[in-house]
Amino acid sequence: MGNHSDGSPNHSGTVATAGQNEVEKFQDPGIPPHRLRLADTDPRAAKKAERQVALLFGTSVVGTLIFLVSYFAIDLGNDSSIATIRLQNALLGIGTAFAMLGIGTGIVHWAKALMPDHEVSEERHAIRTEEDRQAAVRIVDDIVEETGIKRRPLIRNTLLGAVALAPLPALAIFGDLGPRPDFALAHTLWAPAPDGKLKRLARDPDGTPIKAADVTIGSAFHVIPEGLNELSEGKLNEKAKSVVLLMRLDPNELHPSPGRESWAYNGIVAYSKICTHVGCPVALYEQQTHHLLCPCHQSTFDLTQQCKVIFGPASRPLPQLPIAVDAEGYLVATSDFHEPVGPSYWEREQHVLNNNA
Template sequence: MAHEDDALEHERASWKPSPGLAVAVTDPVQNPGLPPHRTRMTDQDPAAMKRAVRTVYTLFYVSVAASIWAIAAYMLFPIESGRIIDIRHNNLFIGLGIALALLAIGIGAIHWSKAIMSDKEFIEPRHATRGRDVTRAAAIQVFDEANEESGFGRRTVIRNSMIAALVASIAPGIVLFRGLAPFDSPEHPDAGNPVALLSHTMWKEGSRLAHDPTGEPIRAADLTLGSAVHVIPQELAELSHHDGYLEEKAKAIVLLMRLLPDQLIESEERKDWSYNGIVAYSKVCTHVGCPVALYEQQTHHLLCPCHQSQFDVTDEAKVIFGPAARALPQLPITVDDEGYLIATSDFNEPVGPSFWERH
């Protein structure tokens, strides 16, 4: 091994490049430095700086005004009135107020950083981060320099207007939670009791099943095998929006399906709830109330598009997958003397989400 090492060292020492071989020697990459600094108009002209400052805090105050307008719109166009025009105006003007509030904050913050904050380029050397006193003092110095460059502590009008805009922008969202609170009144005596509200719908004995939204009654003979029809009580089609059409429809919507009679698995108490293989179930999902309207004809499964709960139509709409806690309420049906499908009663349990069962 010693002789081999000596031979390698001798070979290295005696090696010389061939006459035609060029050996490139490169220097380390040179630092190109920073480009020339371009001075902004606000840095050259004090009047321009004042205009920029006024623009920024004006935008922040516009944001405050827009947030206040969103709250006012919630009160001026109450959705509790039930009028469709109020609901549309409520959504439109609250949305415009919140959008303008957030847009003004964004534009103001960008203009502040572009026109007022220091824009001088600098190189920050990288160094090891350690939790020593010197490091902590350096961190404090960085915050102090950032405060000085941004003018956050010095330009109190901009700072205070921005804080006011941010605080005000949250207010409309907080106010909108008012719509979730119960509002008992002579017109809505059960508004604070979800069980009472969801226990009764417009379905009653003798109510004809009608197409949604036309209100045209449905004959059992007209339903083909495998069909799925969106259904409402015929009386509901006669209601106006002012009379609570939307509220009643939200509870009474039904999906009507026709299967082969021998495909249905029915308990003894529900033997007469279907008619010749025709079954009707509430469309309101028992999870959070989304409309269950996706029907798989081959598997006879109903699918909720919101959170993928699945219900078996052949087995009393029991839950077979997903977060729903209970089966869809079934509407008992039969036919009248003219062959039209009718309800024999209302649902025998509250429709919609199962939160009302919690104690």
């Protein structure tokens, strides 16, 4: 009691002090007892789990086959109905879902029901090059042995089949994305005909030709090549890369670069409607500022500066279509675009040089 006789807080026990009741060492609780699963003690349960895993892998194979059959067997032509398109999309989705879920759930069920689940605690040792390599090899061998894949050929074979077929839907989709951009985007229907006849600019969608007198200052037209609507096949693809915006400004507001002075006619200019960012349609024209806006990611182009990018993620101006007027007063394209339309791709710069040569 001698230490507490002064009644001070530090000696009376009312204030805790550093080190008071300190536990010298944290006690390791150890690994909890391992609880055996039914498959660990009953061979019939293990065989049942094996069949379930194989069934899930087989489901993945069936899903892949559903995808492939619906992709290749259902023909979507120009006259395909909405019901046919919906049927194919539904089957493609169902097939992909079963293909992916079959593999995923099969592996999870395999791990939870058949692979060893006991916890292991090992001391960390200093890394020694050769011994560490050998230890890593032993670990890999132990993992392969613990999976039981050597002892369970049914699981092994169904897994190999599911994994081998699973990438096929992705390959089919990638192969159907379209032709290579160096073939598809480098040339459009605006190129003159083999006999040298120039293509007239026509209104979208009715395809009627446009006279220069029809285009007033501040107006904007969505334009397609004359004759596009008469195409029997490939019409949508050709339209997607040939669509143009036609506008008229005061000629004094235009600032063409050297060599482009003749690409416009009395302030009338034509530019590709395909945004150079990711290919969305540039459909908004602000006549007071002479800005073109892509609604997808807000890329903004200045019409007075050859559609130079002034805002947004696009990295290149919109390609300009050289135009003139024929003897009847209709607007015509004097040539194709001098560069590929749309987003960038690896070989684009080479095609710019070839088109300008």
